[in-house]
Amino acid sequence: MNVEMEERTPRPEKIVVVGLGYIGLPTAAALAVGGHVVVGVDLNEATVESVARGQVPFVEPDLQETLAQAISLGRLTTSTTIPPADVYILAVPTPYLEDHTADLSYVEAASRQVAAACRGGELVILESTCPPGATQFVADVFSETRPDLAVNNENSSSAMQFVHCPERVLPGRIMIEIKTNARIIGGLTTSAAERAKRIYESFCSGPIRLTDAKTAEMAKLVENSFRDVNIAFANELSLICETLKINVWELIELANQHPRVNILQPGPGVGGHCIAVDPWFIVASDPINSNLIRTAREVNDRKPAFVVQQLMNAVEEKAVPVVAILGLAFKANIDDLRESPAVEILRRALDVVPGIEFYVAEPHISTLPHDLVNEGRVELVETAVALDKSNIVVALVDHDEFQMISTDDLSGKTLIDSKGIFNNLVPAV
Template identity: 50%
Template sequence: MPVDIEQQVSVIGLGYIGLPTAALIARSGARVLGIDVSPHVVATVNSGRVHIEEVDLDGLVQGVVARGLLRASTQVEPSDVFVIAVPTPVSEDHAPDISFVLSAARTIAPVLKAGDTVILESTSPVGTTEAMRDLLATLRTDLKMPGQGGVPDVSIAYCPERVLPGRILVELIDNDRCIGGITPRCARKALGFYRQFVRGQCITTTARAAEMVKLVENSFRDVNIAFANELSVIAEGMGIDVWEVIRLANRHPRVNILQPGPGVGGHCIAVDPWFIVHGDPDNARIIRTAREVNDAKTDHVVAKASDLIDAYPAADIACLGLAFKANIDDFRESPAVKVAARLARRYGRRVKLVEPYAQDLPVDFVGTGAELIDIDIALERCGVFVVLVDHDIFKSVPVEERAGKIVYDTRGIWPDQPMAAMPVARVAGVA
């Protein structure tokens, strides 16, 4: 579909989804304004740089900023399309918090005009798009909102992303999109917008269905990871190599068990299932249990790692990885951070953090005495290794460089030192 070069688009929130989305829309030819509450983020983008790590994003942002197609501000301006990509966290009791979404709606309300389209991309509990519509209707009584009878002045829709960190720019374009409108007219309006830069199939539905689709996708992953994590605990207790069990079981043509780890992290999979549980707590039994299993796996890893560390009281401890998945700089809800932080609070200066995607000591470790070092120094100085993230750089360490090390591997990247086996060898140089 030809791009409307006169189209003005505002993206509210310049985080891990908002900034790549804004840059891709700008590359398609539209003029894009990115809105963020952080002056640092705004200044960084306006200088053609990025504040997050994502493959090829730095070059893309530099290019569209240089061409005058993307700029950033803390202040909203009139636009034709508003894309909201702000956080939707959960509280300590796992209740969804849509305050950032509603705050974004309040921000854009004064500049809305007839003919505008508002699209929510934030992962949200069912009914959030309608709640946003109701708030806008209250704030702008001069504009007719969709679903309130007659032809609306403003179109409102929901379209969640479904991307993999490290491949965001590719998947924002190539993956299919589920576009849910408050009304069918709203869905069609949003469909026309996404077809300007998305190559994947764009499928329309209702806003509530699209909201549920996003939650179901992440809950499906969470439930399947929970099976792998529970299996790993059972196998460990039986003295069986879980990695071999999974590898052999997956040779069955209809079995595809995922890989276990120290828990589940990231802003999506570790959070979104709670939205479904909160929406129907009586019936979301498997989904709730999966969340509890995955959270408990983090506690299990801390306990097992502590037992191992206590057996070698003179050895320094290397915690390998802090990101929530391999080869990215995203530490949100990371089980690796939770494990390493608890170990650092207990063992202090003995704990060394090895995270190639961190430039500074994360705030979780301030005051613990833990130190951020690289993998080569860790191999020289540390006797106990707790593998928490399967970064490629860790996979590349050969067996001979790990000789004599005591390893608790939660990712299965060093198969000659399986997670299920409790090492009994002495650490080199440790009494």
């Protein structure tokens, strides 16, 4: 596979990847193995040093092996400053502000730093998920920062070029999907998109479609909004079933027997830096015509409060309530806590049920978030310890480890199951 990737590289480029997080680091490693000379840049010195040693600073299957190969080939180095290069890939955060509009401050800061290092003719690829118009915003920042550089001039070989190429990977499967998933490349010019296509062909085996930048930006938002709307349907069903005293997991299983029905599974909410964020960018771009997308986002955002209310009801039934929290990550089998509904639920619970001890089982992290540690009532422990010490168990993430819990482990405890993992438990052998 690696030999094939190198053979597909028409001309090695010097590429700088700005941001060594969950998307930037896998991209940098894949590009280096694909034949390019890559410098990974991050402001976090600990991250830069860790990657330089070949150590992945977060949990992602198969990334360690690819990173080690990239470094052993001598094609991936790291830095806290941005050097001259042929291509720059921006993979920095794009959170939303209080009014749900996109916070492009990280993109702007990275763009200004890259612009300072440019000499003319470089390609800038925006991978960060952004609202429509963000790639043009980057080009405008370059024009403002470096008015001496030509921008998006098809007839000039020294003109700066800009494209958007959104990532489409699932945490836990990034190193598979970064190579096999189809990619969309939207350019501010046709030549920019075609140049970017040649770069992604060095490690992507999936089809690569070219379009304009605004359509590419919108495509990523639409993909995640589609998921959000469908999850909202499942979450709303779970609320209705609670009122009607119906097992939502059985209901969905039965409904999905229909050949044209495929209802997703409900949960405690929606997390991560994609599905929980991107729909708001569409709503902000056209608030008049995005009613369904807005409503779905509101349904999913209300789900953590529902779980907290379930916990409060359970607490009232116990003389001395002690709570086990199963999972903090935003999805199964990863360590990513960004926008995690599980973290939000625990934070809210600490406010509304004072004086109660919480034992958290999260097998993919070694330390709790700082604000939870400061509460003094939360302890990160092994799953068995959390179950042993508690009389209320709240399942928030369906990690594989939690699927091994037996009915004996839960005997006599009040169960709040937001993921349906207790539906098919078996007695201990």
